[in-house]
Amino acid sequence: MMPDESYAAVMTRRTEIMRRSVGIDYERYELDGGIAFDTEALAESPPYSIEDVRQIQLRHKVGDTPLLELTRLTELVRRSAPAGKGARILVKDEAANPSGSFKARRASMCLAHAADQGFRGVIAATSGNYGAAVASQAAMYGLKALILQEVFDSAGRGQPEVLEKTRACEAYGAEVWQLTVGPELFYLHLLLLEETGYFNASLYTPYAMLGVETLGREIALECAERFGRHPAAIIATHSGGGNVTGTARGLRGAGATDTAVIGASVDLTGLHMASDRDFNRKSFTTGHTGFGFPFSVDPDRVDVPRNSARGLRYLDRYVTVTQGEVFFTTQLLADLEGMERGPAGNTSLAAALVVAREFDADELVVVQETEYTGAGKHPTAQLTLAREMGVEITVGRRNEDRPGERIVLPETVDEMDVTEVDLGRLRRSYLRRVAARAGRRPLADYEIEFLAADLNTTPDFVQVEWARSAGARQPAVPVSATGGAGG
Amino acid sequence: MADSPRDPPIASVHVPEGEWVEIERVVLRAPARARNVPPDTALTDFVARVRGFLVAGADLGSNATVRTLLDREVGGRLVEVNPRNPANFGDPVPALLRLGLEARHSLDEGGGSTDARRSGGRPRR
Numbered sequence: 001m002m003p004d005e006s007y008a009a010v011m012t013r014r015t016e017i018m019r020r021s022v023g024i025d026y027e028r029y030e031l032d033g034g035i036a037f038d039t040e041a042l043a044e045s046p047p048y049s050i051e052d053v054r055q056i057q058l059r060h061k062v063g064d065t066p067l068l069e070l071t072r073l074t075e076l077v078r079r080s081a082p083a084g085k086g087a088r089i090l091v092k093d094e095a096a097n098p099s100g101s102f103k104a105r106r107a108s109m110c111l112a113h114a115a116d117q118g119f120r121g122v123i124a125a126t127s128g129n130y131g132a133a134v135a136s137q138a139a140m141y142g143l144k145a146l147i148l149q150e151v152f153d154s155a156g157r158g159q160p161e162v163l164e165k166t167r168a169c170e171a172y173g174a175e176v177w178q179l180t181v182g183p184e185l186f187y188l189h190l191l192l193l194e195e196t197g198y199f200n201a202s203l204y205t206p207y208a209m210l211g212v213e214t215l216g217r218e219i220a221l222e223c224a225e226r227f228g229r230h231p232a233a234i235i236a237t238h239s240g241g242g243n244v245t246g247t248a249r250g251l252r253g254a255g256a257t258d259t260a261v262i263g264a265s266v267d268l269t270g271l272h273m274a275s276d277r278d279f280n281r282k283s284f285t286t287g288h289t290g291f292g293f294p295f296s297v298d299p300d301r302v303d304v305p306r307n308s309a310r311g312l313r314y315l316d317r318y319v320t321v322t323q324g325e326v327f328f329t330t331q332l333l334a335d336l337e338g339m340e341r342g343p344a345g346n347t348s349l350a351a352a353l354v355v356a357r358e359f360d361a362d363e364l365v366v367v368q369e370t371e372y373t374g375a376g377k378h379p380t381a382q383l384t385l386a387r388e389m390g391v392e393i394t395v396g397r398r399n400e401d402r403p404g405e406r407i408v409l410p411e412t413v414d415e416m417d418v419t420e421v422d423l424g425r426l427r428r429s430y431l432r433r434v435a436a437r438a439g440r441r442p443l444a445d446y447e448i449e450f451l452a453a454d455l456n457t458t459p460d461f462v463q464v465e466w467a468r469s470a471g472a473r474q475p476a477v478p479v480s481a482t483g484g485a486g487g
Numbered sequence: 488m489a490d491s492p493r494d495p496p497i498a499s500v501h502v503p504e505g506e507w508v509e510i511e512r513v514v515l516r517a518p519a520r521a522r523n524v525p526p527d528t529a530l531t532d533f534v535a536r537v538r539g540f541l542v543a544g545a546d547l548g549s550n551a552t553v554r555t556l557l558d559r560e561v562g563g564r565l566v567e568v569n570p571r572n573p574a575n576f577g578d579p580v581p582a583l584l585r586l587g588l589e590a591r592h593s594l595d596e597g598g599g600s601t602d603a604r605r606s607g608g609r610p611r612r
Binding site for chain 2: 006007072075076079121144145146151152154158160161163164166167170173174175176177178179180181182183184187188196272274275276277327328331332334335336375376378379380381382383384385387393395409410411412413
């Protein structure tokens, strides 16, 4: 008999489907009470040392990407920085990975694991570079790759960047399901996992995180060797939390405990990520607040029982930039440094052009990724779509920027800024959600310890806020296209 | 999964077996969608498109089966033959070109170093 394919029936089978398709017994890491789990034990569960990971990645053409100094952008920043300020800006050219982004690292260990476990194929639900990374790595292992992407609005209008990713995935031999807008992507993901028996190459497993650790490690080791110091700050484009988590763990593992980890997202506040109308009114498909905020405050709402990507646990600071600032930065990178690169890394680079002014001129600020660019990904492709959707494009002040209505390009680099995200507010929001699920009850000591670590805060903060939130109304859980966030 | 809502074309066009084609299928009709989708999305069907080689000759707009790049069979309504990927570079954005040029001029006037600019140097050729 065919299994019941209705939405409700498939969702009730989700735990079982996920357990079979990911090869990890998550129950083992759960602690009593449903709030805490053993994060470190889960993170260390893959049977690979960091040196094993490096060797596996090098065999599959991943990693050891160049760390490039952006001397002309640094010089431009110093012109408007206070005397003696303006850190050296470096960028890790992750576009040099085989599929053109750091996601090759994240995919590599998932594919290694899938191959070890004897799966014939893998499935990933992602509209981002991760799909191409999974397809590219699968091609190297001789495994099949099936990718689900959120591509169209209901009028059939495709997001240019995601259309490019469809092309890339098919070029690597993947079967691609192009979908209209909505979180039911997760439902179809489950249905196809069940139908094919393939491995769930989730973005959020410990394998995916382990693959990113080499990125932070390479930066820490190379900076120590070339410059005799660790970076003062690393800026990572922040979305689902994996980029931040893997990089931060890699840095720490290599001894760079003095480096500040700064997340940067494109500000898309006001646009609903599951809205058919809003879908093509945004010019960025990942690395934005539409994923960065909900994934920070509700990390476990993904396609595996526990998310190994935990942004708040590792972020020292979180800033946003505007869409216009990222487009301007993309232009500057081409015009002053002779590098055309895709949108994702340019979000953190836009933040770096502002943040570098805070640091001394002999310090290092590292932008930890670039990605490839091309048709659909380029600013001209996105701004053409924006115009067609009625979004105004102007040159002016950043406070005139309105996501979905107006994109404002800054006149000069001096006009750029970052908006600080209140991490305390995100931490409180996270705790309210946990409290709404767990009910009004006192926390055990190990739960306080877990929450404090997961929020990168003090036990006192957790206790005070827990007492407050336990009596509060249940918050609305933001809708995000589960599994599709990427960075 | 339900059938595609698209109307078949008026004149029937036969597509031979083996062509690279695109099919479309409605995964969930609007009323069967998840309860937490926003109101505008809730009015629309949740639709998928998949490409592959046509298993048996079929008319455009009719139900058909494709063999995908993974050698899997997937069924749906035949909507396109040899589908073009519509992603492109769009129109030029003169404002971006101008801003880039101005940044370049501001950096290079006076020889590219802060001290030189302060001393009132001229743009390099």
